[in-house]
Amino acid sequence: MLFDSRITNSNLLGHRKLNTKHIGHFSTTIFGILLALVVLFGINSFVIINPGQAGVISILGKAKDAALLEGIHLKPPFITVTDVYDLTVQKFEIPAESSTKDLQNLTARFTINFRIDPMKVVEIRRKKGSLANIVSKIIGTQTQEAFKIAAARRTVEEVITKRSELKEDFDTALGDRLDKYGIIVLDTSVVDLTFSPEFARAVEEKQIAEQRAQRAVYIAREAEQEAQAEINRAKGKAEAERLLAETLKAQGGQLVLQEEAIEAWKTGGAKMPNVLVMGENSQGSIPFIFN
CATH class of the missing domain: 1.20.5 (Single alpha-helices involved in coiled-coils or other helix-helix interfaces)
Incomplete structure (x- = not known):
């Protein structure tokens, strides 16, 4: 009986140690889960907007009215989505087609340098969404329309000979159209401008x-x-x-004749005669050569 009692006490002590170890592991797990939740909650409670950026917070799918500028901003965790827009200068190359005043087809490629107005980021988010949509649905479409306006005002020959005026009309039309969308056009350039080879030869021949x-x-x-x-x-x-x-x-012609005689000797290559016969009272008169 004494031996059995020792065995029983030993078993009870082992069970107590095992339970204590399990409780310790369980407490550590619970603490880890709570810590992870706190960290996750903290990470999702704020957003950082870097310089040159602007953000728009959407809570349960609805965009807030105020844009987030650079800095740290608090937000409700887990139920918000933050869209960040680059406010620095963007550059895209966009194709366009049009017809001239004399119904000649033109194709062109434009390089557009622009940036987003930070005060209209929320409106852009609500209407167009991402930067890719801005380029394809706004800038691309309006570039096409602006090129049509500029090209329709002149003949194809004027497009060639007055290219700077075409670009000026294009810049004005594009700037006016994109401004209402919160897109500020900084500069444009015509990368390529092509028309039919037949017309090119005709213009060259005319020139x-x-x-x-x-x-x-x-x-x-x-x-x-x-x-x-x-x-x-x-x-x-x-x-x-x-x-x-x-x-x-x-x-009496004396002086003139003397001058002509001397000039004749010079131009004829002859030497002045060594022997001259002068008449009486012939001072200043033309000399006569003694032959």
């Missing part, structure tokens, strides 16, 4: 013809100026001959 016509006008003016110069030279020569005749008549 070449115009250049040739301008060249012909220049040559005609140049010929006219040359003819006028010839007339002026002829008038100058006639005036010189008239003055020469008057000089010969007034002075």
Whole structure:
């Protein structure tokens, strides 16, 4: 009996230790679960908005009226969704097609630099949602409409020769249309502008013809100026001959004849004669060569 009593007491002590160990494990598990719930609750109770961002909180699917700007913001846990929008400059390349005033087809690609107005983020969230929707449903559609407006005001030739004016009209139309959606257009550029190859050749040939016509006008003016110069030279020569005749008549022609004789010797390549025979009272008169 003494032996049995010892065995029984030993078994009871083992059971007590086992129960104490189980209770310790259970308490640790409960503490871990509670700690995880506290951490999860804390994480879902606030949201961090970084610089250059804006957030919109939706509680049970309904967006709150005020946008969240940079900083830490509290929110109801587990029942809210936060949409964060990038407010920095975004850049997208968007295709567009249109017809000109003379019904020529045009295709183009535009690079659009824009940013979202932080004061209209909630409205954008309610109407269009994500940035992908903004680009495809708003910016893409309005780019197409703005290009139609700009292209329809001019012929295809004017589109080519007045490309800067086309871009100016496009920028104005696009800016006005996107502003009401809370999208601020910062800059646009025409990446590519194409039309039919046949029309391209026709325009090139016309430009070449115009250049040739301008060249012909220049040559005609140049010929006219040359003819006028010839007339002026002829008038100058006639005036010189008239003055020469008057000089010969007034002075007997002695000085002029002497000058012409000397000039003839120079231009003819002959040397001045060493022997000259002068007449009586011939001082200042033309010399005669003794042959």
